[in-house]
Amino acid sequence: MGPRTPLVTLFLLSWLQPLQGQQHHLVEYMERRLAALEERLAQCQDQSSRHAAELRDFKNKMLPLLEVAEKEREALRTEADSISGRVDRLEREVDYLETQNPALPCVEVDEKVTGGPGIKGKGRRNEKYDMLTDCGYTISQVRSMKILKRFGGPAGLWTKDPMGPTEKIYVLDGTQNDTAFVFPRLRDFTLTMAARKASRVRVPFPWVGTGQLVYGGFLYYARRPPGGPGGGGELENTLQLIKFHLANRTVVDSSVFPAEGLIPPYGLTADTYIDLAADEEGLWAVYATREDDRHLCLAKLDPQTLDTEQQWDTPCPRENAEAAFVICGTLYVVYNTRPASRARIQCSFDASGTLTPERAALPYFPRRYGAHASLRYNPRERQLYAWDDGYQIVYKLEMRRKEEEV
Numbered sequence: 001m002g003p004r005t006p007l008v009t010l011f012l013l014s015w016l017q018p019l020q021g022q023q024h025h026l027v028e029y030m031e032r033r034l035a036a037l038e039e040r041l042a043q044c045q046d047q048s049s050r051h052a053a054e055l056r057d058f059k060n061k062m063l064p065l066l067e068v069a070e071k072e073r074e075a076l077r078t079e080a081d082s083i084s085g086r087v088d089r090l091e092r093e094v095d096y097l098e099t100q101n102p103a104l105p106c107v108e109v110d111e112k113v114t115g116g117p118g119i120k121g122k123g124r125r126n127e128k129y130d131m132l133t134d135c136g137y138t139i140s141q142v143r144s145m146k147i148l149k150r151f152g153g154p155a156g157l158w159t160k161d162p163m164g165p166t167e168k169i170y171v172l173d174g175t176q177n178d179t180a181f182v183f184p185r186l187r188d189f190t191l192t193m194a195a196r197k198a199s200r201v202r203v204p205f206p207w208v209g210t211g212q213l214v215y216g217g218f219l220y221y222a223r224r225p226p227g228g229p230g231g232g233g234e235l236e237n238t239l240q241l242i243k244f245h246l247a248n249r250t251v252v253d254s255s256v257f258p259a260e261g262l263i264p265p266y267g268l269t270a271d272t273y274i275d276l277a278a279d280e281e282g283l284w285a286v287y288a289t290r291e292d293d294r295h296l297c298l299a300k301l302d303p304q305t306l307d308t309e310q311q312w313d314t315p316c317p318r319e320n321a322e323a324a325f326v327i328c329g330t331l332y333v334v335y336n337t338r339p340a341s342r343a344r345i346q347c348s349f350d351a352s353g354t355l356t357p358e359r360a361a362l363p364y365f366p367r368r369y370g371a372h373a374s375l376r377y378n379p380r381e382r383q384l385y386a387w388d389d390g391y392q393i394v395y396k397l398e399m400r401r402k403e404e405e406v
Helices: 005-100
Strands: 137-150 156-159 169-173 179-183 199-202 213-215 218-223 240-245 250-256 275-279 282-289 292-301 308-317 321-327 330-335 342-350 364-369 372-378 383-388 391-401
Touching (some): 137 364, 218 275, 275 372, 308 330, 321 372
Antiparallel strands (some): 137 391, 156 169, 169 179, 213 218, 275 282, 330 342
16 A cells, blocks of 8 residues: 555646646636726726716706796796686676677568568468477576587588487588498597497488488488489479488488478578477478578478478578577577687577567577587487587587576
8 A cells, every 4th residue: 555655646746737727727817807897897987977977067057947947937827827817807798798788689670661570471380389298498508518529521410319329429421421420439439540430321312411310210311302402403492301210221211391492591501401400399490491581490390201290480590590409399590600700599489489589598609619510409418419610519508497587
């Protein structure tokens, strides 16, 4: 055993010497890498310190500017509040003056050269209407306005079916079109890409004007037959009423409206010849003829057969009229100016004779200066659905009994 020990020791020493050389090189490499990292960390620290100093300088420069901007904003806000208060006060004064100076009565008088009253006897049946329901309400005021969105062109109609599903929205864009949009609910209509959510219903004949009506699952509208208004022929100035089933998409009935020489009933809405309306009593039609081109006419229609049950000559003038609607058997005509200003209900006619002109309110619409292409009353919601220069608006109405004083 003794002679072998030096040999083993020599062998181990010869094997460890290369390992020690490798470790020495590894240590030197690690020291160089650490030195490089320390140098980079020092550079980063210097850069951070420099950036922090720059940020402090920027903050010191911006703080005075922010204080000045805040003071200017407060001054502008104070000025805007002051202007808003003055505008509100001015509008209240204007409303007061308009209340103190009411609109002229709807009954017109001929010039003095006639020597008599201006309303001419036409031999029509202007009998009082017998109410089918106990509805006895009239408008007290237009309480509020909500602009839903802007959809389509300047003229059109949007509405709900007062007798059908409450959620469906019907949109008929344009004055001569054959495709209606049907939205499942109001929320779908208010979306940005609303047309994608709508189903389309195409009618066999294009409608004329914005006098269409959705009632009891049917679309009622007027079409221009060959030779109708503007077309020449024996049917000049006549229109055909169409009853279209929205679910089956078929024409159920049609009838030529029994009035000759039809002209647009509203002086500010030249494309509409018959304006259909619905209320608690049923289906109505507003129109005008050449026989009396100064006033509106009202007709009660049978929604089943489209027959005309009764007709009235109203004292409401056509001039400056833009739209109308019916509530509890009373026709309300909305007037405006050209160019458009603030609309107002300026004439009413109660077919039953219950509401006298002295007890009828003549309210203004809320602060919006536009032109109504159509107005549709929903008796279930007591709201008006309006089309105002491409904007779809909802007006909420405040009602009172017809017997109450204004």
